[in-house]
Amino acid sequence: MNNNFSKKYGPYFYILPSMVFLSLIFVFPMIQNLVKSFYRTSFDGGKSVFYGFNNYIFLLTKDFLTRAAAWHNVKLLMLIPMLLVLSIFFSVILSGKIRGAKIYQTFMFAPYIISIVVVGVVFSRMLRFDGIINLMLTKIGLGMLAKDWFGRTQYALYAIIVVILWRELPFGIILFSAGIRNIDESIYEAAKIDGANWLQTVFHITIPQLKGIINFYVIYNIMMVFAWMFTYVFVMTKGGPGNSTTILELQIYNLAFKKYQVGMASALSILLFITIFIFIYFQFRFRTSLLEER
Numbered sequence: 001m002n003n004n005f006s007k008k009y010g011p012y013f014y015i016l017p018s019m020v021f022l023s024l025i026f027v028f029p030m031i032q033n034l035v036k037s038f039y040r041t042s043f044d045g046g047k048s049v050f051y052g053f054n055n056y057i058f059l060l061t062k063d064f065l066t067r068a069a070a071w072h073n074v075k076l077l078m079l080i081p082m083l084l085v086l087s088i089f090f091s092v093i094l095s096g097k098i099r100g101a102k103i104y105q106t107f108m109f110a111p112y113i114i115s116i117v118v119v120g121v122v123f124s125r126m127l128r129f130d131g132i133i134n135l136m137l138t139k140i141g142l143g144m145l146a147k148d149w150f151g152r153t154q155y156a157l158y159a160i161i162v163v164i165l166w167r168e169l170p171f172g173i174i175l176f177s178a179g180i181r182n183i184d185e186s187i188y189e190a191a192k193i194d195g196a197n198w199l200q201t202v203f204h205i206t207i208p209q210l211k212g213i214i215n216f217y218v219i220y221n222i223m224m225v226f227a228w229m230f231t232y233v234f235v236m237t238k239g240g241p242g243n244s245t246t247i248l249e250l251q252i253y254n255l256a257f258k259k260y261q262v263g264m265a266s267a268l269s270i271l272l273f274i275t276i277f278i279f280i281y282f283q284f285r286f287r288t289s290l291l292e293e294r
Contacts, residue, residue, distance in 0.1 A: 006015045030273075037267035041260060048263065055267035066268060068243055069251040072157060073226055076247070080221045082165055084214065087172025092202055094173070095180045105177075112170035120235030125148060135264050150237055153244035154261060160245060164232055168224070172217060179213040180206060215287050222279045 040051040059066045090108065094101055111119070126132050127149040134146035149159040183206065192200050207214075230249035233239060239246035240255070246254075248268065257263035 001163055008130055018176060033266045034270060036263055039263040041262060051090050051263060053163075055264050056271065059264065059271065065243060065246065066248070066251055069246045069248045072245060072247050073229075075157060076161065076164075076225045077222075077244060079161060079164060079168075079225060080218060082170060083172050083221055084217060086169055087176050087217070088207065088210070088214075090169075090173045091176035091180055092206060095177055105173075108173060109170045111167045112174075114167070116167065116231045117165065117235055119167050120232055123159075124236045127159055127163075151241055153241055158244045160232060163236065164229070175213055175217060178208060179210045183209045187230060215283070221279055222283065223276060226276050226279070242273055 035057055036048075038050060038052055039048040040055060041048055094105055094108070098104075128134075129146070129148035129151060133149070137143060137146045147155055149155050187205055187209075188201060191205055196204070226248065229247050230253065233245055233247055233250050234253075237245045239250050249272075252265045252268050252272070255261045255268060
């Protein structure tokens with residue numbers, strides 16, 4: 001009896017400490033955050049007043065700053081196909097037999113080991129109107145392309161996208177390069193015997209063999225776009241000029257620590273969590289439907 005009990009419930013006792021730790025770090029704060037989202041701080045004395053779902057209704061229907069921040073996050077989604085295509089392209093190139101491949105890999109992987117804060121500070125200087133980028137454009141006779149990249153509302157968000165692409169691309173290259181190395185070489189040899197060219201082997205062998213990694217990488221980048229962009233924006237633009245680069249994370253920060261509306265910030269963080277969950281859910285559904293069709 002004791003032996004059966006230990007076999008059935010023993011594994012749960014092994015993971016119990018980890019579950020308790022995760023509950024204290026993640027689950028309890030999430031529940032606390034959910035409770036706070038139903039309250040709003042009053043201006044007379046700073047007391048918390050029960051507000052029900054009105055925080056959510058206001059954020060979804062009346063707060064134009066939150067809607068603008070959400071639209072900026074949607075624009076950042078263009079990073080996902082860009083990172084995916086470029087990561088696969090460079091990993092395929094670097095996995096081939098080219099001279100100096102290790103040197104190229106070192107230069108391409110270097111940006112990822114640099115702190116986001118350092119990257120943000122350096123690029124915020126380089127992309128100013130009097131920065132080195134515009135200076136170089138002027139020197140080579142392309143002065144008409146010189147812009148105040150972070151000072152104009154129509155350019156600022158796209159300049160941030162370029163910086164994020166430069167810094168995050170090496171992770172994808174590392175990931176897909178490792179996946180390509182694990183593909184059985186005999187598959188490529190058989191394809192060559194059958195007369196397949198380089199493009200055919202990439203599209204019919206390499207990419208299909210990387211499906212699992214592609215799925216993980218897309219989900220990773222969805223979470224990155226909605227939950228890990230704060231440092232980039234805060235360091236480079238702080239949401240400006242105006243609110244042209246304000247994203248949902250920064251809006252949560254502004255509501256909590258600048259406007260002292262903790263309830264509103266909690267409600268927006270819950271909405272952000274639901275948004276990420278929906279994106280990941282549909283990503284899994286899409287992948288499952290593709291597998292069922294095949």
